[in-house]
Each structure stands twice: as structure tokens, then as C-alpha cells.
Amino acid sequence: EPDRYTPPKASDASLYQALGAKEGISRVVEGLIQRSTTNPRIADKFKDTNLKNLREQLVDQICELSGGPCRYEGNPMRAGHEDLNLNMGHFNALVEDLQQAMDQEGVPFRQQNRLLALLAPMYRDVVKAPGR
Numbered sequence: 208e209p210d211r212y213t214p215p216k217a218s219d220a221s222l223y224q225a226l227g228a229k230e231g232i233s234r235v236v237e238g239l240i241q242r243s244t245t246n247p248r249i250a251d252k253f254k255d256t257n258l259k260n261l262r263e264q265l266v267d268q269i270c271e272l273s274g275g276p277c278r279y280e281g282n283p284m285r286a287g288h289e290d291l292n293l294n295m296g297h298f299n300a301l302v303e304d305l306q307q308a309m310d311q312e313g314v315p316f317r318q319q320n321r322l323l324a325l326l327a328p329m330y331r332d333v334v335k336a337p338g339r
């Protein structure tokens with residue numbers, strides 16, 4: 208059996224429902240992309256990005272992580288971010304953009320934190336450790 212990238216998963220669909228299912232997640236991702244691509248701390252990282260693809264991949268990933276009926280089939284996190292040279296400041300900026308996007312959609316604070324807890328372990332794949 209070959210290795211397959213397996214992110215930590217929500218144990219039920221309650222987070223998926225709290226995010227507003229596929230529709231709500233699509234709106235959160237739209238807000239995240241709008242904010243990130245205009246946020247002076249990170250906007251330049253997205254200048255060569257196919258935003259339509261990014262939107263689709265992020266919706267699938269968040270849908271799957273939150274316990275919804277989707278499967279993420281994009282690149283593994285490390286390969287997808289390696290060339291971007293991301294540091295902790297970039298990561299924090301994106302998380303703040305995500306929090307604002309969830310605020311705007313009325314996602315309750317506790318549910319926001321559940322999603323952030325599922326994303327946090329990806330830090331080590333996304334941010335470039337010195338010397339790696």
C-alpha cells in the first residue's frame with residue numbers, strides 16, 4: 208500500500224456544518240483569497256498563482272479537514288509551498304486573514320479555533336525551516 212498524504216481529520220461533520228457546509232466554506236475561502244492577495248505583508252507571494260485553482264484546492268482541503276464529503280487532491284503542503292520561502296510572519300498574516308474571513312461569515316469563535324487547530328500542524332510543512 209503506497210503512502211498517501213493524510214491530514215488530521217475532524218471526527219464528525221459538526222465543524223463542516225458550523226462553517227456553513229460547502230457554500231459557507233466557499234465564501235470563507237473567497238474572503239481569505241481577497242484579503243491575502245491585497246495584504247501588503249503577503250500579497251506578492253500570490254503574484255504568479257492561479258487563483259481559480261487555489262480557490263478550488265482550499266475549498267476541498269477545508270471541506271475534507273472539517274469532516275465534509277470532499278477529498279483534497281492537490282499538492283502536499285510542503286511541495287506546494289517550498290519555493291515561496293515562507294516564514295512565521297507570512298504564516299501569521301495568512302491566519303489573521305482567515306480569521307477575518309471567518310468573522311465576516313459569522314463563524315463562531317470556538318468553531319474558528321477548531322479549524323485553526325487542524326491547520327496549525329501544517330506550519331512545519333509550509334514554513335521554511337532554516338537549512339532545509
Ligand code: HEM
Nearest residue numbers: 249252253256264265268281282287297298301326329333
Ligand atoms: C496552514 C497554512 C496553509 C494552508 C493549509 C495552505 C493551503 C494551500 C493549498 C491547499 C494550496 C494549493 C496547492 C495546490 O495547488 O495543489 C496552497 C497553495 C499556495 N499557498 Fe498555501 N497554505 C497555507 C499557508 C500559506 C501561506 C502562509 C502562504 C503565503 C503567505 C501561502 C501561499 C500559497 C500560494 C502562493 C500558493 C500557490 C502556489 C502555486 O501557485 O504553486 N500558503 N496553499
